[in-house]
């Protein structure tokens with residue numbers, strides 16, 4: 001399995017605090033990987049480093065074979081625009097733009113011509129074809145997240161990072177969005193890395209990384225939600241090293 005994103009001995013410190021502690025891992029192409037762990041264990045820091053948003057204090061990160069730790073801020077921004085997609089808990093859609101303009105905005109900012117056939121396929125797949133001319137406020141939470149998923153995939157990125165993508169959704173809508181993400185991985189070979197606090201959400205991924213104190217302490221293949229819940233409860237009860 002080829003790796004889309006590779007972290008080699010990545011450490012991220014904030015002053016005295018080590019948020020990410022010598023992490024080496026890779027995200028294989030076409031996998032859906034969940035990242036779990038207690039609050040403060042380093043999940044967001046891992047995501048930010050792996051997505052070239054935040055440079056590590058030491059170690060290296062490669063996306064699509066390019067060592068992003070050696071790039072200038074401007075080149076990292078350019079690389080993200082073309083190779084990395086993002087999905088957030090709060091959707092991050094611009095309220096004044098139509099859904100369609102929201103979807104194509106990152107492409108236009110990155111100077112990439114939208115591939116209309118690809119966008120039509122994505123829109124059709126996620127089922128928001130009749131909502132493109134609406135403003136985000138006129139959509140349900142689930143529809144907004146579907147629009148945000150189309151936006152994330154529009155540039156055919158190497159990898160999509162999703163930070164609590166179902167955190168603001170009710171159970172049924174969340175389940176449908178997770179099905180959609182899993183289908184995009186299975187059918188299109190997309191790579192998705194998802195941070196979540198929800199063991200049920202994580203159980204829909206192929207693999208789950210469990211973090212504690214800035215390290216990856218477990219990699220579980222297709223874990224059951226109960227198994228994850230027990231593991232996380234134990235970690236939350238363990239005193240920090």
Ligand SMILES: Nc1ncnc2c1ncn2[C@@H]1O[C@H](COP(=O)(O)OP(=O)(O)OP(=O)(O)O)[C@@H](O)[C@H]1O
Nearest residue numbers: 014017018019037038039040041042043044045046
């Ligand atoms: N910009 C920052 N400045 C200083 N400390 C930070 C910064 N970002 C994160 N930290 C610290 O780094 C550690 C890891 O934070 P991180 O946000 O990665 O954890 P997390 O697992 O995502 O937590 P949560 O589940 O609560 O979002 C925490 O102790 C946090 O306080």
